Amino acid sequence: MAVLSKYLPGAKKAREDHFEKDDPRQYLMHDPIPRGQMNEMVMESMHVTSWKFWMVFGILSVLVAVCFFYAWGYMIAEGLWVAGVMRPAYWGIFLVNTVFWIGISHAGTFISAILRVFKAEFRRPFTRAAELMTTFGLIQAGASIFMHLGRVWLSYWMFPLPNQRELWPNFHSPLMWDLLAITTYVLGSTMYLYLPLIPDLAMARDRSTGWRKTFYRILALGFRGTEGEWRHLHTAMNFFAFAIIPVMFSVHTIVSWDFAMAMRPGWSSSVFGPYFVLGALHSGMGAVAIVLFIMRYTMKHMDYFIRKEHFDALGKLMMMVSFTYAYFIFNDYIIQWYGGNLATDNLLHWLEEGPMSWMFYQMILFNIVIPFAVLWIPKVRQTPWLLAIVGLLINIGMYWERYIIIPVMLTINNMPFTWKLYEPRIEIYLTIGTFALFLLFYMAASRLIPLIPVWEVQEGQMAHTMRKIGKANVSTISDFE
């Protein structure tokens, strides 16, 4: 994103490659640099923008204008006829995108909140990058839900607004629970993104001029870094970190209930809740790997902050999540298969040998087999571009998983006469549009807010020391909180 001559991995040696194998300085927490210098590095990574950035930014803007706004407007004007939804696949890619983007958004909360609560030290440099994914992913998810509605201009009827006819929304409907859960999640995760951002905004305010100064001054809420302010901030962050975790679990469980509550073969499954939560983490972890890879190789100074140790730790997490995912997918399919219900049997045969079976096998391959096979190897985990490719494959696999659950499973129902294969039409453009909008938001954010939580890195570096225990050098952490 920024001006840098090296775009290919390995073109220039990264910072940690200069150290000997046993030198603790190859780890970010043991490689401290002065505070002022680190602040300058982060400010510079925000300010230095090359023509390549603006070129990509321009292309994405055109894609958003055409594939998101124009295509959506066209669909609203023409009706859902321009999309591929029909009987029996009344739900199509729009809801696939919704579930996919909510899944992406889970990584942010997971990395930021759960790893923060459990004090996993490797999280420090990339909590912000993951939290931004949460907020921007949820925007895409929300937009996809509205795209899906037949009369989107009346969607406010889902809100419990007072009206003359005393009509209220139906709180028996899983869609209603969904609306409440996603709204709660958007608000909660945005606040959770904002709180740890305040000290960094204050840092940026003190080091910028012009409109940026005004921008940061307003957002930093007058934060000066006094003892009392830090204590309040830590209390608030702690509160939100614990509070957002159950919200995160509930959101994807409730999204899965849209399907699991319905009376349909393949959908009506009690394991869908945890299965969806794990699936969300699976795709989210993969997306974090991709984002970290792009950050490290396109933004200035990022090879100091985002190191092989972080990819290594992320790779281990991805492997663990893929094991758990395998457990849930086994649990889901084996029980449905063993049950022997005729409609479910038809559905499973359709997945096994129907025209969409390639998607089913790719899902298994990308989500389970490939992470199983390669993430054991430290070399793969520690090579950023390899881990990013694994992350990309996992995301493709997870997209296929949602595609199978929604339009492909909808194809088979209790009425064989209506079986029909779904073909996406304008959905393809709108999908491109949501992806472009996500990237556009992310690129704009990378110029406006510090993508590295500087204070968190500095706090970690101060807490870490090397101590000699006997003859061994041991890394120790003194706990601040």
Place this chain on the structure above:
Amino acid sequence: MQMTVDLNRVGAKGAIAEAAEGKWGMSIDRDLCTGCQACVAACAMENNISFVGEEDAGYGRTQHWIRIERFWEGAYPNVKIAGGYQPMMCQQCGHAPCEPVCPVFATPHSDAEQLNLQVYNRCIGTRYCANNCPYQARSFNWRDYHTMPERGNMVNGKLVFPLHNQFNPDVTVRRRGVMEKCTFCIQRIHKAQDKAKSEGREVMDGEFAPACAQACPADAITFGRIDHKDSLVSQRSNEGRGVKHLEDLNTLPRVTYLKEG
């Protein structure tokens, strides 16, 4: 007038308590059905159903409230009819899966008539009801088929739609983006009830019929009160050949299919 909505009855899981018996019902004799599609045509005329055109119909966007399902064995040209014809429409479930899932109460249950209603002007088009219908009986207005420019004639620089002259004034014309489904011709039910009321009597069995039953040349479709034991539809339903579709899902369907003898 103060209107209150009892959440335990309208579109809720609690609807099962009042729904065990039902009021209006239908029996369809699959022995008599010849698959002539007269019911489909009559229903489309009566209920202002859109003609979606060849392409959309082939893609699965027919809006027929009643459809004739054909079942066959083998692949063309060695096709053998197996199972015959099965007219399929909304089963007016007493315990309808479509009802609780609507976020805006566009699919309530009628207490008076014990039918599933669809409130077109309340529908926002989430299509959850159609997904949750095990009979796939609901159809969605994918576009404004009634006002497609190619359906009209240019008369003095103005688009005129001759087919609009055949609309039934008793039934609304649905716009795009809303769900619709068979209503058991509720407009005819109300008309008959109003007439009976003005004459100070109950509605008689066979006094009126929905469009499909009226049009059926083989008299395969019978309509009436299933809570009256002596009505024709009750007698036919209980004569021993009656089956209900997907009864194991506990939807309490009001349509009884009489299997081939």
